[in-house]
Amino acid sequence: MASVAKIPVIDISDDTQDQAQVAKELVEAAIEHGFIYIKNTGKDIPVEDVDKAFELARKLFKETPIEEKQACTIQKNNRGWSAMHYETLDPKNQRVGDLKEAFNFGEPSPTSPSILQQPLPPSILGDQPFITHFQSLCYRLSLRLNTLLGIGLGVSPPDFFTSAHLRENGASGTILRLLYYPPASSLSDAATEEDVRAGAHSDYGSMTLLFRLKGQAGLEIQTREGEWVPVPVCPEGTESDPAPPVLVNIGDLLSYWTGGLLRSTVHRVVFPGSGGSNGVEGETAEGERYSMAYFCHPVGTTRLEPVPSERVRKYTEEQQKQGKEVINGEKKMLTADEHLHMRLAASYLKLYEDEKKKWEDLKA
Structure with missing residues (x-):
């Protein structure tokens, strides 16, 4: 395995910075890597709120009776509990x-x-105000990032992405997901460390905000050369920050929307290396692992028409000249909801079995 992923670290917390330059750096990272570290200085997402959210995850996964979670099993609206092996x-x-x-x-x-x-286990019913508060923090950060992407791509109007994600404009598939990965020592005979904690995939929506805990290894991305490399929780230079940076990655929908210019990078979570080490100093995959992901989606009725950006237009024209497949070049114009449900049907095989042919036909 090669060295760790070389993902740029960008600080968007300083309002005195040249926003055009910050936007340019963000877009270039999204094109080249599809992943960006956003320094968490505590301004956008307070450290104490991140800590409290991880405590909530521990209560949900370790203290809540399984019967309570089963009563909230995930439905086709993509809300609820997903058991081991379900996805x-x-x-x-x-x-x-x-x-x-x-x-x-x-x-x-x-x-x-x-x-x-949605239904919730009784053990966390009283935590709803905090959950919605944390969602709002993530929502506001995702709007800032969408605004910067619009500036960096020279989109006209500049708020093109931002307005498509505003809650007041309609419901969306946006999800806050808490995740728990049991330690390797707890695996049953039916699973081994050769199996993966989360299979290789790219995310579905516009972008993902990922929160991780120091010392907990496992996340890898696939390079353009097809090699798997680990993604440190705290990249060089952020070890002393108030909290690990928020890891942002571009999703399939935003890549599709921009004709493939912005990269939706394949990633996975594994039990890496001998003894659970992934080659990142201070990180191990031997114990349990927690993470939190905020999957940002546009309003469901948003039509995924080609983005009004000269840079996007030139990129797609160049792809066509080279005889390459142009993403978002179909005659059938998808909505954000259609794009999402197509992907969900591929991941939750049992839940969507009755709709499989419908979404395959739509994709075709």
């Missing part, structure tokens, strides 16, 4: 389903912002 992110190559548990929280009620629109 299969790489069905062509996985022997068993993902070795993880997850709980998806959808957007809060538009009329009661501190109330979630």
